Structure formats: structure tokens, C-alpha cells
Amino acid sequence: MKIRIILPYFGQFNNYFEYWIESCGQNSKIDFLIMTDQEIPKNHPKNITFVYTTLNELKKKFENKLKLKINLERPYKLCDYKAYYGFLFSEYLEGFDFWGYCDCDLIFGDIQKFLTKEILEKYDKILRTGHLSVIRNKKEINENFLKYDTYKMVVTSPAIYGYDEAVNGYHLGFAGELLENGYRFLDEKSWIADIDFRYYPFYDVSQERIPCVFVYDKGHVYKITRNNGRINQEEMMYVHLQKRKMDVNKQTSNKKYIIFPNRVDCFDEKLLDDESFWEKISEEKESYFDSKQEIRANRKRDMIRFLHEPKKLESFMYRVKKR
Structure with missing residues (x-):
């Protein structure tokens, strides 16, 4: 089955982009489409297609479609548009069985070892996360969000809603809307190493707080x-190095x-048996994360x-209930 993963990215790529x-x-059996205003790397892999564009040009394209x-003044706001890419980029998806979206603050392993033929045949949306999700390429699925008014609020507001990752709530979010319409959804957290940005040591958010490291070896x-x-x-399937x-x-x-x-460093087998190495990478750093700043940022986001x-009353009651 043919899969195309879409990444619009504007501004300088991170220093581990290569x-x-x-x-x-x-x-190599998965196609990647990158839309960017940055210089296109030379000699990039054949399964990656680059399209040069600007954020403003993309905004105009989205407005024409919708x-x-x-509101699309900052690249980070693209998080809220990911779930609509099947509709917004339909002309780039002809001939593909699935489409998806991803981030580039991660390193992929062998994706198709996890996305097996059996999984792809059974589910319409695979994974919940904004850093990688895969969706069946059908017109009725790609346009399912148009049945709801939520998208109008999401795309006209400057706030970040996390619509791409939401499953339930008084606004259902991408996966929740699909489930309500009878589509099949699989969220498999065990495939992914999602690193908790609040701590200096690498902790996988889906597991116990056990320090870990990662080895990349020719596609794994x-x-x-x-x-x-x-x-x-x-x-x-991949490690997500969010906000690192x-x-x-x-x-x-x-x-x-x-x-x-x-x-990111040269691999040395001896490191893994070195007690001092594990002690060093397990050290907590009290000043590493500013929780008060995070709380202030979240409160500002919630106010916007x-x-x-x-639905202001429903919004308020939902927040009270969650607390």
C-alpha cells in the first residue's frame, strides 16, 4: 500500500535534520512530501519530494480551499491544520492509499515493521499523535471534519487547540469525529518513544520513569x-525528541x-556497559524545566x-470537570 507523509516546515531546520x-x-517504500521556504538539500533520498513555498502562500491556498x-501567522499554528491535510493537499495524494503527517524533531526507525499490511487493512486512522499519524486516503474520510463546526473555530483562532491529537471532549477532535462516524482508529503507544520534555534525562512518557538512550542503526x-x-x-518505530x-x-x-x-554522537558499544555513562545521563537537573513558565503559558493559551x-459555557464546565 502506498503511503505519503506530509510535512510543511518554515524557518531554519534543526541541527540534526540530516x-x-x-x-x-x-x-524507501514510504513517500515524504516536504513543503518549505528553506534551501532544498542536495542529493536527498528519492522517496522525499521537496516543494518550495512560503507560509503566506500556503495560507492563501488553505483559504481558497476552506x-x-x-489564522496562520506562525508556523507552529500548522499543528492545528494537520488533520485537514487530506483535504487541503488532495492534489498531492492521488494514487496513494494512505496519507499522514509528521514532525522532524524525531528519528524514524523501520516504520513498516509496525505498520503491517494487516494493520493498514483494518484501520482508517493509525496513531493519535501530531508527530506521526497515518490516515486512509478516502474522500469521505478527508472531508469528514466538514460535518462539524469545530474546524471553523480552530482555523480562525490564533490559539493552539491540539485538534490533531484530541479524541474526546466537548469538541471531539480529529480521531473522535472519525470514531463517531464509524471509522476505525488504532492508537498504539508502545510503538513510540515519546521523550518527556520536562526532564533532562530521557524518559518515555508512556512508561515508567526509567532513563533510556537510543541507538540508530541503518534504518532501525x-x-x-x-x-x-x-x-x-x-x-x-521512532523516537520523538520534542522541544530538545x-x-x-x-x-x-x-x-x-x-x-x-x-x-547525537558516535556509537561506541563500550558506553552501554559504562556505569559512569549511565549515572551521567540519569542525573536530574533542577533548573532544566521551568514549570511556572509552562503553567503561565498554558493559562494564556486557555484564555485565548x-x-x-x-460554546463558552460548555468550555468552562469541561475545564472544571477535568480538574
Whole structure:
């Protein structure tokens, strides 16, 4: 089955972008479409298509498709448009069985080891996350969101709603709307290593707080943990390095390397047996995350959402209930 993953990205790519590109290239049976205002890398893998455009040009394209005056002043707001890409980029999806969206603050492993033929045949939307989701390419699925008024609020407000990742609530979100209309949804957290940005050590948010590191080896990503001196290894679909500023050893091959807080470096088997290495990467740093700043940012976001929310009473009651 043919899959195309879409990534609009504006502004400078992160400093480990070449490693992301390499991990895409190793998934040669999956097509990646990148729309950007940055210089297109030379000699990129054949399964990656670059389209040069600007955020303003993309905004005009979306307005023409949606017949609405939208809010898309900052690239980060694209998070709220991901669920609509099947409709907004329909001309780029002809001949594909599935489409999806992703981020580039991650490193892919062997995607199709997890997205098996059986999984693709059974489900219409696979995974909940904004950093990677895959959706069946059918007109009725791609346009399902038009049955709801939620999208009008989402695309006209400057607030970030996380609509692409929502499943339930007084506004259902992308997956919730699909489920309500009888489509099949699979969310498999165990496939993904989603690193918690609130801590300096690498903790996978879906599991216990056990420090881990990652080894990339020619198209495969392995999560490595250590318990009582014993090394445990688990293959993952990808590792998501959300909100991390990474240092990169420029001598590191993009074919095989190790990822640990907060560095991409040459792989050395001896590191994994080194007690001092594990002690160092497990150290907590009290000043690493400013929780008060995060709370202030979340409150500001919630206030902006509330101001643009047509169902203000339902919005308020839902927040009270959640607390």
C-alpha cells in the first residue's frame, strides 16, 4: 500500500535534520512530501519530494480551499491544520492509499515493521499523535471534519487547540469525529518513544520513569535501558525528541549513532556497559524545566481559546470537570 507523509516546515531546520532525512530515506517504500521556504538539500533520498513555498502562500491556498479567512501567522499554528491535510493537499495524494503527517524533531526507525499490511487493512486512522499519524486516503474520510463546526473555530483562532491529537471532549477532535462516524482508529503507544520534555534525562512518557538512550542503526531505532547492570533493548518505530535542543558531534555518521541527553554522537558499544555513562545521563537537573513558565503559558493559551470559543459555557464546565 502506498503511503505519503506530509510535512510543511518554515524557518531554519534543526541541527540534526540530516539524520531525520536519512531515517526517512531508509523507509524507501514510504513517500515524504516536504513543503518549505528553506534551501532544498542536495542529493536527498528519492522517496522525499521537496516543494518550495512560503507560509503566506500556503495560507492563501488553505483559504481558497476552506472558503474562510484563516489564522496562520506562525508556523507552529500548522499543528492545528494537520488533520485537514487530506483535504487541503488532495492534489498531492492521488494514487496513494494512505496519507499522514509528521514532525522532524524525531528519528524514524523501520516504520513498516509496525505498520503491517494487516494493520493498514483494518484501520482508517493509525496513531493519535501530531508527530506521526497515518490516515486512509478516502474522500469521505478527508472531508469528514466538514460535518462539524469545530474546524471553523480552530482555523480562525490564533490559539493552539491540539485538534490533531484530541479524541474526546466537548469538541471531539480529529480521531473522535472519525470514531463517531464509524471509522476505525488504532492508537498504539508502545510503538513510540515519546521523550518527556520536562526532564533532562530521557524518559518515555508512556512508561515508567526509567532513563533510556537510543541507538540508530541503518534504518532501525532501539531504545536501550539498564536495570541492575543488565542492558535491555527494544526496537521502536521512532523516537520523538520534542522541544530538545540537541548537540551534534559533527564526526558522527548518519548511518549509526547513539542519542542521549542532549546529544547525537558516535556509537561506541563500550558506553552501554559504562556505569559512569549511565549515572551521567540519569542525573536530574533542577533548573532544566521551568514549570511556572509552562503553567503561565498554558493559562494564556486557555484564555485565548476561551475568547474564541462559541460554546463558552460548555468550555468552562469541561475545564472544571477535568480538574
